[in-house]
Amino acid sequence: xxxxxxxxxxxxxxxxxxxxxxxxxxxxxxxxxxxxxxxxxxxxxxxxxxxxxxxxxxxxxxxxxxxxxxxxxxxxxxxxxxxxxxxxxxxxxxxxxxxxxxxxxxxxxxxxxxxxxxxxxxxxxxxxxxxxxxxxxxxxxxxxxxxxxxxxxxxxxxxxxxxxxxxxxxxxxxxxxxxxxxxxxxxxxxxxxxxxxxxxxxxxxxxxxxxxxxxxxxxxxxxxxxxxxxxxxxxxxxxxxxxxxxxxxxxxxxxxxxxxxxxxxxxxxxxxxxxxxxxxxxxxxxxxxxxxxxxxxxxxxxxxxxxxxxxxxxxxxxxxxxxxxxxxxxxxxxxxxxxxxxxxxxxxxxxxxxxxxxxxxxxxxxxxxxxxxxxxxxxxxxxxxxxxxxxxxxxxxxxxxxxxxxx
Amino acid sequence: xxxxxxxxxxxxxxxxxxxxxxxxxxxxxxxxxxxxxxxxxxxxxxxxxxxxxxxxxxxxxxxxxxxxxxxxxxxxxxxxxxxxxxxxxxxxxxxxxxxxxxxxxxxxxxxxxxxxxxxxxxxxxxxxxxxxxxxxxxxxxxxxxxxxxxxxxxxxxxxxxxxxxxxxxxxxxxxxxxxxxxxxxxxxxxxxxxxxxxxxxxxxxxxxxxxxxxxxxxxxxxxxxxxxxxxxxxxxxxxxxxxxxxxxxxxxxxxxxxxxxxxxxxxxxxxxxxxxxxxxxxxxxxxxxxxxxxxxxxxxxxxxxxxxxxxxxxxxxxxxxxxxxxxxxxxxxxxxxxxxxxxxxxxxxxxxxxxxxxxxxxxxxxxxxxxxxxxxxxxxxxxxxxxxxxxxxxxxxxxxxxxxxxx
Numbered sequence: 001x002x003x004x005x006x007x008x009x010x011x012x013x014x015x016x017x018x019x020x021x022x023x024x025x026x027x028x029x030x031x032x033x034x035x036x037x038x039x040x041x042x043x044x045x046x047x048x049x050x051x052x053x054x055x056x057x058x059x060x061x062x063x064x065x066x067x068x069x070x071x072x073x074x075x076x077x078x079x080x081x082x083x084x085x086x087x088x089x090x091x092x093x094x095x096x097x098x099x100x101x102x103x104x105x106x107x108x109x110x111x112x113x114x115x116x117x118x119x120x121x122x123x124x125x126x127x128x129x130x131x132x133x134x135x136x137x138x139x140x141x142x143x144x145x146x147x148x149x150x151x152x153x154x155x156x157x158x159x160x161x162x163x164x165x166x167x168x169x170x171x172x173x174x175x176x177x178x179x180x181x182x183x184x185x186x187x188x189x190x191x192x193x194x195x196x197x198x199x200x201x202x203x204x205x206x207x208x209x210x211x212x213x214x215x216x217x218x219x220x221x222x223x224x225x226x227x228x229x230x231x232x233x234x235x236x237x238x239x240x241x242x243x244x245x246x247x248x249x250x251x252x253x254x255x256x257x258x259x260x261x262x263x264x265x266x267x268x269x270x271x272x273x274x275x276x277x278x279x280x281x282x283x284x285x286x287x288x289x290x291x292x293x294x295x296x297x298x299x300x301x302x303x304x305x306x307x308x309x310x311x312x313x314x315x316x317x318x319x320x321x322x323x324x325x326x327x328x329x330x331x332x333x334x335x336x337x338x339x340x341x342x343x344x345x346x347x348x349x350x351x352x353x354x355x356x357x358x359x360x361x362x363x364x365x366x367x368x369x370x371x372x373x374x375x376x377x378x379x380x381x382x383x384x385x386x387x388x389x390x391x392x393x394x395x396x397x398x399x400x401x402x403x404x405x406x407x
Numbered sequence: 408x409x410x411x412x413x414x415x416x417x418x419x420x421x422x423x424x425x426x427x428x429x430x431x432x433x434x435x436x437x438x439x440x441x442x443x444x445x446x447x448x449x450x451x452x453x454x455x456x457x458x459x460x461x462x463x464x465x466x467x468x469x470x471x472x473x474x475x476x477x478x479x480x481x482x483x484x485x486x487x488x489x490x491x492x493x494x495x496x497x498x499x500x501x502x503x504x505x506x507x508x509x510x511x512x513x514x515x516x517x518x519x520x521x522x523x524x525x526x527x528x529x530x531x532x533x534x535x536x537x538x539x540x541x542x543x544x545x546x547x548x549x550x551x552x553x554x555x556x557x558x559x560x561x562x563x564x565x566x567x568x569x570x571x572x573x574x575x576x577x578x579x580x581x582x583x584x585x586x587x588x589x590x591x592x593x594x595x596x597x598x599x600x601x602x603x604x605x606x607x608x609x610x611x612x613x614x615x616x617x618x619x620x621x622x623x624x625x626x627x628x629x630x631x632x633x634x635x636x637x638x639x640x641x642x643x644x645x646x647x648x649x650x651x652x653x654x655x656x657x658x659x660x661x662x663x664x665x666x667x668x669x670x671x672x673x674x675x676x677x678x679x680x681x682x683x684x685x686x687x688x689x690x691x692x693x694x695x696x697x698x699x700x701x702x703x704x705x706x707x708x709x710x711x712x713x714x715x716x717x718x719x720x721x722x723x724x725x726x727x728x729x730x731x732x733x734x735x736x737x738x739x740x741x742x743x744x745x746x747x748x749x750x751x752x753x754x755x756x757x758x759x760x761x762x763x764x765x766x767x768x769x770x771x772x773x774x775x776x777x778x779x780x781x782x783x784x785x786x787x788x789x790x791x792x793x794x795x796x797x798x799x800x801x802x803x804x805x806x807x808x809x810x811x812x813x814x
Binding site: 006039057084086087114126127128131157181189190191193194208210220221222223224225226227228229230232234236237240241243244247250257258260261262263264265266268269271272274276278281285319351352353354355373376377378379380 | 415492533534535538540596597598599600615617619627628629630631632633634635636637638640643644647648650653654658661664665666667668670671672673675676677678679680681682685690693698707726758759760762780783784785786787812
């Protein structure tokens, strides 16, 4: 079995983590910012150093291909290198850099494959600056129109298009009709399940469905001391009721249901003024599409109740709607069997987070490998996975890719 | 009976409202900003035009005195001219400018009084930039130490002292030992009670107690998709529960209890990241000191429950704590009897908002006159009171002041 170079892979990871470094050991490389550009430039340089054929498409996805013996669609691996504002070193980056390490190992040993192998990183996987997340892979796969993606306005008011042009990553490659033989993504779990079960490898069975809604509640600003409770139109009271209700959905629907409000904005945001406008998000996830649908329906029905109870107007817009995805059974089996061959402890689990692999799953056989996240921390500067676990995951990856690349 | 000049009073109001004018007809003159300085300069100019003796004290309160026949403590009237960020034309300003109009009318008719009459405006009544509110009158009355007030850090990180110096309103007059014979304040109701009862004059019996708390909830940031609900330390979920609970206090304790959360700040404030820190305020008010205490105790006890339920740390600091105040019975009777003499419809009511008069009540007989606020709107650019109602209030004021200024 092939064996990657753990030291070289960790060097890739730590070198990329220096770009956009923030206090506490984390990274801030929001999609298409100057920090993202610097990260991209570094990874593209490494791709060239590995003698790969680098192509950039119109949404800024980068594909670096190592030739195969035969003229066949590539086996692809990769992930993303953008981060949330308070991100860690591993989320996304590991999948891209493990891909480069696989190439470097194949180069070291002059190993040829039938299918070409492509290492990709996709634009704006996080969605922390532009919604929806997984934008680049969605456009690549055809699930999101290129023009719609380019015209997306971010949290700072500028568009994807402007930022792609600004950082020089609006590439010449078209976004459609690029067949992929199979796709695999190595990723940190970003949750506590593997660590708690003391397993090294997560055999990922699929990805939770994700449903993001932004609510805007409009009431009437008024003096906090002189307005009797029954005459108020308090956008804040209505919002707190809805956020609190959203938090109760997992108890009602079972622990597989997740609910998070991560973003809240009050206006005018003064102690003694009843808020006239509150904007907030609700992130709902479930592996079960029917229960996820039920969760959003319960939420909207409660929202209507609250709107009439508080005499406020509540509008909402959908920011993301991804159905649960099941990964390819052969790839699931492949990951499991290589984990056995390496004597790595392993378990099956679904992914709680969204990943580019779930988008690729709509166009080719796809799968994922998870390695443990210490304390389950992710989207956090303290995100950590041991070098040994990372190497374990990368060794499953190289063997799986070579297997898939064999005609 | 004396009669003020309605046109001149409305001109004062509209001219001052041009300073710091904002869209929709409102004003933004946060305490001790450049806009506040411009407003102060204009009012001080008017005070000089009325031949008043103008003094500024060390906290920036401004006192303009018309001599009395006798060497006695002054009868004082006034209010404030700072506003909230989205304030109206009348809140505070009316009380100061009606005082000037009273002086102008006395000057017109060469009316002498036994006691001097002082028109005052007090620094930072709103508390929208520096806590606590009613800061200037508190320092004047001795309820707040001058140095503590001067060292207060505002929402933009600068101190009261620096801003007083910057705008040139750190005056030479000392803040203690200035006896006042009586204090009266004309103010818009800022609530819907007079309008709904179709009364012109509110005979104000006292002021609600006010209890402001700022809570800071600290949890752990983590990925919204991969962190099982039972392993979260979600500062947002804990905050929403508390804000929602605070809203339930009026139902539990009776409608005299008010509860408002006007300010909320999430961190890192991203859709798919569990918030690690949320700061929010709770404004509790009641005319009944015992019930107000019970409300805050229920809130703190629930907060402890939520802290342990969600595994988060919750700290709080008190931003304001004013006991309910009863106004002087003779002044209450005076307002009522002049309302009768003028055939103005009237009713007794407590004030829902805090006012400088409640602070002065601790040092001299004090009282207030309310005029109706259309739709109860205040702390809102659409705040409105008709010129006729304003004149009615000012006519009660001039007759009450002359009565009180008679030895």
